[in-house]
Amino acid sequence: MSGATTHGTRPGSGVVQVTGELIATRRAGAYHHLTFVAPGLAELARPGQFVALAVGGPTSANLLRRCFSIHKVSPSGTYGGTVDVVVAAHGPGTTWITELRAHDEVDIVGPLGRAFPLPKEPVACVLVGGGYGSAPLFWLAEALRERGCHVEMVLGAATESRLFGVVEARRHADGVTVTTDDGSAGARGWVSDVLPDVIRRTGAAVVYGCGPMGMLKSITDVAAAEGAVAQVAVEESMACGVGVCMTCVMPVVDKSGVTKMVRSCVEGPVFRGDRVRWDAFSDGWCRVPDDAVGAPRAGGH
Amino acid sequence: MTATSTSTASPTTGTTPDHPPATMVDMSVDLAGRRLPSPMMTASGCAANGRELGRFFDVAELGAFVTKSVMADPRSGRGTPRMAETPSGMLNSIGLQGPGISSFVENDLAWLKKAGARTLVSIAGNTSGEFADVAATLRASDAFDAVVGVEVNISCPNVANRGLVFACDPLASAKVIALVREQLPRDVPVFAKLTPDVTDIVSVAQSCVKAGADGLTMINTLLGMVIDTDLLRPQVAGVTGGLSGPAVRPVAVRAVWQTRAAMLEGRLPHVPIIGVGGVRTGRDALELVAAGASAVQVGTATFNDPSAPVRVGRELAQLLQDKGFARLSDVVGIAHERLARA
Numbered sequence: 148m149s150g151a152t153t154h155g156t157r158p159g160s161g162v163v164q165v166t167g168e169l170i171a172t173r174r175a176g177a178y179h180h181l182t183f184v185a186p187g188l189a190e191l192a193r194p195g196q197f198v199a200l201a202v203g204g205p206t207s208a209n210l211l212r213r214c215f216s217i218h219k220v221s222p223s224g225t226y227g228g229t230v231d232v233v234v235a236a237h238g239p240g241t242t243w244i245t246e247l248r249a250h251d252e253v254d255i256v257g258p259l260g261r262a263f264p265l266p267k268e269p270v271a272c273v274l275v276g277g278g279y280g281s282a283p284l285f286w287l288a289e290a291l292r293e294r295g296c297h298v299e300m301v302l303g304a305a306t307e308s309r310l311f312g313v314v315e316a317r318r319h320a321d322g323v324t325v326t327t328d329d330g331s332a333g334a335r336g337w338v339s340d341v342l343p344d345v346i347r348r349t350g351a352a353v354v355y356g357c358g359p360m361g362m363l364k365s366i367t368d369v370a371a372a373e374g375a376v377a378q379v380a381v382e383e384s385m386a387c388g389v390g391v392c393m394t395c396v397m398p399v400v401d402k403s404g405v406t407k408m409v410r411s412c413v414e415g416p417v418f419r420g421d422r423v424r425w426d427a428f429s430d431g432w433c434r435v436p437d438d439a440v441g442a443p444r445a446g447g448h
Numbered sequence: 449m450t451a452t453s454t455s456t457a458s459p460t461t462g463t464t465p466d467h468p469p470a471t472m473v474d475m476s477v478d479l480a481g482r483r484l485p486s487p488m489m490t491a492s493g494c495a496a497n498g499r500e501l502g503r504f505f506d507v508a509e510l511g512a513f514v515t516k517s518v519m520a521d522p523r524s525g526r527g528t529p530r531m532a533e534t535p536s537g538m539l540n541s542i543g544l545q546g547p548g549i550s551s552f553v554e555n556d557l558a559w560l561k562k563a564g565a566r567t568l569v570s571i572a573g574n575t576s577g578e579f580a581d582v583a584a585t586l587r588a589s590d591a592f593d594a595v596v597g598v599e600v601n602i603s604c605p606n607v608a609n610r611g612l613v614f615a616c617d618p619l620a621s622a623k624v625i626a627l628v629r630e631q632l633p634r635d636v637p638v639f640a641k642l643t644p645d646v647t648d649i650v651s652v653a654q655s656c657v658k659a660g661a662d663g664l665t666m667i668n669t670l671l672g673m674v675i676d677t678d679l680l681r682p683q684v685a686g687v688t689g690g691l692s693g694p695a696v697r698p699v700a701v702r703a704v705w706q707t708r709a710a711m712l713e714g715r716l717p718h719v720p721i722i723g724v725g726g727v728r729t730g731r732d733a734l735e736l737v738a739a740g741a742s743a744v745q746v747g748t749a750t751f752n753d754p755s756a757p758v759r760v761g762r763e764l765a766q767l768l769q770d771k772g773f774a775r776l777s778d779v780v781g782i783a784h785e786r787l788a789r790a
Contacts, residue, residue: 160503164754201752208536210693210752240533256754386531386538387751390500393493393516393542394531408524408545413500427527432685434527441522441548 162389163187167255169247170226176308178279179234179245180218185255189220189228194287195380195417198230198257199388202240211386213240216283216357216416217258230257233282233311259388260416263287263355263378269295270352273345273375274320275338275366277358278304279311283380287355288319297321299349303338303362307331322349339365346373353378356420360428367420377420383411398424398436406439471769475761475776477511477743479720480637480662482596484511484566484743487776488733488761491724491747492517492570492599492641493542494692495757497556498563504754508564510761511743515556517572517601520581522548527685532674537693537726538748539672541686544572544604549582553589561594570641572601576614576624583631595636599722600628600661603643603668605690615643615668618655629660637662639722644696644703645671650710657717665722665745666703670696693726693748700725701739708740708781728756730763737764740781 167183174180188198199212215232222228236242247253263283266272272291274284281302288298299322304310306329313332316323324341325333334341339362346354346369356366357380370377386392390413399409400422409415427436435442477484489512490501497515498507507513525545532539546552549571560567569586573579583598602614602624614620621640629638640656642649644667653664669690676683704723710716723741727733728749736744744764749756764776773779 157503157505162503164504207752209533210536210748211531211533211538212751254753384529384531386533386540387754389503389754391494391496391754392531392540392751393496393525393545394528394540396525396528396530396545431679432527432529434685435524439524441524441545443524443526443543 161191162257162259163191164254164256166252167230169249169251169253170229172247172249175233175311177235178311179236180231181234181244181247182229182231183253183255184226184228185230185257186227188230188255188257189222192217192220192230192258193262194283194290195263196258196260197388197416198232198255199259199385200244201254202243209240209243211240212256212388213244214259214385214388214412216380217286218282219286230255233279235279256389260412261414263380263417265290265294266296266353271297271299271349272353272355273299273301273342273349273351275301275342275354275356275358275362276303276311277338277362278309280358280362280382281311281316283357284355285312285315285319292319297349299323299345299351301326301338301342301345303327305329337365338362339369342366342369343373346370346375351375356380358382363420363423364425364428367423367425371421378417379420379423380416381411381418381423383416385412388412397433398427398439400424406436408435408439471765473765473768473773473776475765477776479597479722479743481635482637484596486511486761487737487743487764488757489568489722489743489745490514490750490757491745492601494747494750497552498560498565501750501754501757502563505758507560509758511566512568512596513560513565514568514599514745515552515560515570516546517544517570517604518546518549518552518582519544519572519574520549520578522546522551529684530686532683532689534672534674534691534693535695537691537695538751539674539684539689539691540669541684541689543686549585553586553591557589557591557594561591565594566596567594568597568599568639569595570599570601571628572604573624576620576627579624580627580631583628587632597637597639597663598628598632599639599641599665600625601641601668603641605643605645605669605671605688613643613645615641615652616646618652621652622655622659625656625659625661639663639665641665641668642703643668643670644699649703650706650716653707653710654716657719661719663720663722664707665724666707667696667700667725670699694728694732695726697726697732697735701735704736704739704741705783708784711740712781712784727760728752730760730765730767733760733764734767734779737776737779738781738783740784742777742780
C-alpha cells in the first residue's frame with residue numbers, strides 16, 4: 148500500500164502533501180525540535196501557518212494527523228526546502244514523532260491555515276509565547292523587523308525546562324522578558340503580569356500570541372485594556388487539519404457581529420483576540436453560545 | 449504532480465509514482481441508471497463540500513462527490529471536544545453542522561457544478577417533513593443538474609433523539625424515503641444510508657426499497673463512547689458519538705454481504721449498494737466490492753490522507769488488473785459466487 152508515499156497537490160492550491168525526510172532532531176528543554184526536508188512547502192509558508200503530520204506509518208492505528216505550527220522554513224538549504232517544528236510528547240502520536248531518527252519519513256501536509264497578519268506601518272509589536280507556543284514567533288519577529296517594527300518578546304512557562312527559544316528570542320527581538328510560574332527562570336508569575344508594562348513601555352500597537360487558550364484570553368484582555376490589537380494563534384484539537392472533519396471549531400464573531408462556529412484550521416488558527424468568544428470556554432469544554440448561528444434550540448440537537 | 453517528483457535535489461527515496469499508468473480495467477458503474485466513470489466517492493461528513501479537497505485532487509476524477517448532510521436551516525453543531533481517536537478509528541460528535549439547504553445550493557453545489565463534480569447530495573432532517581423540504585429546495589436549485597443522486601441520511605447517530613434514529617425503525621425509514629422520493633424526478637436516484645446498529649439490517653433495507661429507494665448506502669458510523677481517564681468524564685461534549693475508521697470495516701463488509709445475500713435469495717429487489725466503512729486502501733475497497741458493493745466511499749481515511757478517495761481508486765483498479773479482471777462490474781458480489789462454489 149502507498150498511503151504514506153502518495154502525494155497530492157494541485158498547482159496554485161497553496162498547499163502540498165509531501166513525504167518529508169527527517170534530517171535533524173534535537174532536544175530543546177522538555178521539547179523536541181525537528182527539521183524535515185519538505186520540497187515545495189517552504190516557499191508557500193508564512194508565520195502562523197501550520198503543518199499536519201501523519202503518524203505511525205502507512206498501517207498506523209493512529210489515523211488522525213497531528214498539527215504543529217511552523218517554527219521556521221528555509222526554501223533552499225543543502226537538501227532543498229526544509230520545515231522545522233517543535234513537538235511535545237503528549238500521547239502515542241507525538242511520542243512516535245519524537246522517536247523518529249534521521250532519514251525516517253513522514254507524510255506532511257502544509258502550509259495550512261491563515262498566517263499572522265502583518266501591520267502596514269512600522270509599529271511596535273509584542274510577541275507572547277506560552278511554553279512551546281512560542282515556536283512560530285521567532286520567524287514572525289524576523290518578518291516584523293524587516294518591516295521596521297520594534298519587536299519585543301515575552302516568553303512564559305510553568306518552569307524553566309518548559310520555556311522554548313529564550314536564546315533564540317534574544318537574537319530575534321529588541322527586548323525579551325521571561326516569566327515562569329515557579330520562578331525558576333525570569334520573573335515569577337504569568338505573562339499577563341508583565342505584559343501591560345511591556346506594551347506601555349514600547350507603545351505597542353499589536354500583541355501577537357500563541358499558547359494555551361487561557362493565556363490567549365488574558366493576552367486579549369490586557370491588549371484591549373492597553374489599547375492594542377491582539378492577534379492570537381489558537382490550539383484546538385484537529386483530526387485532519389485541512390477543513391473537512393469539522394472537529395476544530397470554535398465560536399468566533401464575524402465582521403458584522405454575528406457569532407459562528409468556525410473551523411480553526413481554515414478560518415484560523417490566527418484570530419483577532421477580540422473576535423473569539425472566550426466566554427464559551429470553560430473546564431476543557433467549549434459550548435455553543437446561545438446567540439451563535441444555528442445554535443441548538445430548546446428540544447433541538 | 450508533486451513537489452518531490454519535481455525536486456531532483458531531494459534526498460527522499462522510495463516514493464512510488466503518484467499516478468501509476470492507467471489500467472485497462474473498465475471501472476465504470478451503473479448506479480441506478482446513472483453511469484459513473486469510477487466507483488469511488490467521498491463519504492458524507494468526511495469531505496466537507498468540495499473546495500477543501502479540491503486543493504489535493506480534481507473532484508471531477510471521482511465517480512461522485514458526496515456532500516456533508518445538509519438540513520433545512522443553518523446548524524451550529526455541538527460544542528467541543530467533538531472527537532476522540534480510537535484504535536484504527538475515531539469517535540465523532542459533530543452534530544450535523546451545516547449552512548442549511550439554501551446556502552448549500554447557492555454556494556457549495558454551485559461550486560461543485562463549476563468544478564465538474566458529479567454530486568451525490570446527502571440530506572438530513574429532524575422530521576420526515578424536513579427531509580422532503582430539503583429535497584424540494586434542492587430540486588428547485590440552479591445547480592441541480594450536477595446532482596447524480598440523493599443520499600438520505602436516516603442514520604446519523606448525532607441527533608437529539610439518538611435512540612430513535614430513523615434507520616433503526618423500518619416504518620420511520622419508509623416514511624422518510626417515500627416523502628423524499630416524491631420530491632425528486634424519477635431519473636435522480638435516491639439512496640438510503642443505513643446504520644448497522646440494528647438487529648436486522650435487511651428488514652430496514654426491504655422497507656426502504658419498498659418505499660422507493662433506488663439504492664442503499666451502508667454503513668453509517670456505529671454509536672460509541674470514550675471516557676477520558678485523566679478527567680474521568682466523557683471525552684466528547686456530545687457524550688456519545690459515531691465510531692468510524694478501519695476498526696469498523698468488518699461490520700461494513702458484513703452489512704453489505706447480508707444485504708446482497710438477501711437480493712440473491714430473492715428476499716430483496718436487486719438495487720445497487722454503495723459500500724462505506726473503514727476503507728483505507730484498494731484492498732479494503734475490494735472487500736466491499738466482493739461482498740456486493742457497486743461503488744465505494746472513502747471516509748475517515750481522508751483525514752489521514754486527503755487524497756485517499758482517488759488513491760484508493762487507483763489502487764483498486766491496479767488490484768483488479770493484477771488479478772486479471774477486465775471489468776469492475778464482474779467483481780461486484782463475487783464472494784457470494786465463490787462461496788456457493790465451495
